[in-house]
Amino acid sequence: MTTRTLLVLASASLLAACQTPPAPIAAAAPAAAPAAPAPAWQQGRLPSQAGSTLAPVAGKLTATPASEIPLASFKLPPGFKAEIWATGMPGARAMTRAENGKIYIGTRGIGRVYELTDNGSSRSSRVLVDKLVQPAGVAYANGSLYVMAIDKVLRYDGIATNPSAAPVDMTAAFKLPKEQHHNWKYIAFGPDGKLYVPFGAPCNICEPGAEYAQIRRYNPDGSGMEVVARGVRNTVGFTWHPQSKEMWFTDHGRDWMGDDGPADELNRVSSMGQNFGFPYCHADGIPDRDFPKANACAGVTLPVKTLGPHAAAMGAHFYTGTMFPAEYRNTLFVARKGSWNRTQKFGYDVVTVRTDAQGNNPSIKAFMTGFLDPSNDNFSGRPTYMLQLPDGSLLISDEQLGAIYRISYSQ
Numbered sequence: 001m002t003t004r005t006l007l008v009l010a011s012a013s014l015l016a017a018c019q020t021p022p023a024p025i026a027a028a029a030p031a032a033a034p035a036a037p038a039p040a041w042q043q044g045r046l047p048s049q050a051g052s053t054l055a056p057v058a059g060k061l062t063a064t065p066a067s068e069i070p071l072a073s074f075k076l077p078p079g080f081k082a083e084i085w086a087t088g089m090p091g092a093r094a095m096t097r098a099e100n101g102k103i104y105i106g107t108r109g110i111g112r113v114y115e116l117t118d119n120g121s122s123r124s125s126r127v128l129v130d131k132l133v134q135p136a137g138v139a140y141a142n143g144s145l146y147v148m149a150i151d152k153v154l155r156y157d158g159i160a161t162n163p164s165a166a167p168v169d170m171t172a173a174f175k176l177p178k179e180q181h182h183n184w185k186y187i188a189f190g191p192d193g194k195l196y197v198p199f200g201a202p203c204n205i206c207e208p209g210a211e212y213a214q215i216r217r218y219n220p221d222g223s224g225m226e227v228v229a230r231g232v233r234n235t236v237g238f239t240w241h242p243q244s245k246e247m248w249f250t251d252h253g254r255d256w257m258g259d260d261g262p263a264d265e266l267n268r269v270s271s272m273g274q275n276f277g278f279p280y281c282h283a284d285g286i287p288d289r290d291f292p293k294a295n296a297c298a299g300v301t302l303p304v305k306t307l308g309p310h311a312a313a314m315g316a317h318f319y320t321g322t323m324f325p326a327e328y329r330n331t332l333f334v335a336r337k338g339s340w341n342r343t344q345k346f347g348y349d350v351v352t353v354r355t356d357a358q359g360n361n362p363s364i365k366a367f368m369t370g371f372l373d374p375s376n377d378n379f380s381g382r383p384t385y386m387l388q389l390p391d392g393s394l395l396i397s398d399e400q401l402g403a404i405y406r407i408s409y410s411q
Helices: 003-019
Strands: 080-086 095-097 103-106 113-118 123-129 137-141 144-148 153-157 195-199 214-218 226-230 238-240 247-251 263-269 305-309 313-318 332-336 349-354 363-368 383-388 394-398 403-409
Touching: 080 123, 095 137, 095 383, 103 137, 103 144, 137 195, 226 247, 226 263, 238 313, 247 313, 263 313, 263 332, 305 332, 332 383, 349 383
Parallel strands: 313 383
Antiparallel strands: 080 403, 095 103, 103 113, 113 123, 137 144, 144 153, 195 214, 214 226, 238 247, 247 263, 263 305, 313 332, 332 349, 349 363, 383 394, 394 403
């Protein structure tokens, strides 16, 4: 065989090798996607509770016509009357009133603040500001409206007489922590002229950072911050006793420790910086399951009264008017929005708490019921806050139906 023939055969063999497809390489398995974090409301749930169908109740964020509000089902003590005073404000929560009678109403999920004008025989409303992050906190003082969302503080000077008043952004002065869970606000000016602001725990149950689980107070310009109370899981309602001028507040108990508790709390602040127990001690002295601590309730200020399991106690108001019978003077009204972390619903009502100025011998009595049908566990509305009018009547907001009811009394 000639050299030329050998070269031809070698070239052909090499060409064939180049044309033969290489053996396939096994593809690497795709990396597993990271598991989505559990919703915040599931935090603290035991593995044994994973099959639970309990979940937060969705808010109704569309307007409810007055004709669809079951006013006739609401029950009050003899002599009291409920009327639909205003509608068409989805998510209506806390209310504050200007000198000329205009009322400002915060919301949570829908991101609005409403301005409500009383025209005598009727009321009209407008959206003052929209698209904020849970602007539940509203307070009015010295001609200015304060609006507090999770990440923003706005002050509207002269808004009650000037509908186009531009807001002053005061966010930087208040140094708001950023976590959203339980960080929506209820705000109010105290008898000392300071603005009181809660900063809820950023969890169902945890050891929170130093800036959470507390109530603070500020000068109106955001300066002079002081911590009024610690160990407060989630207060979204407080007021001051008409005689002692001490602060009283509601606080939500933690979830996923069972149907019967820990109960919500009604607390009284008798000295600055008191510890109310969270996360180690709950209700009337119940140690936490997930964060055990020796002598968990030692040094903790226990409630004046517990307000029931998972009741979602909201607004608190001491009645000071003269329209209601005399026994209601200085009586505390508490709105209980109603449970979700409970097999059988609880709350969905307004109750009174009668006690002396020091919190002795407290007793709870139903005042406004009928929001919940116990025969089928269905509810219509969810009462959230009270506002007393100059004539002594009481306004009650209904977050679920976006309505405000006026409660009056006549013999």
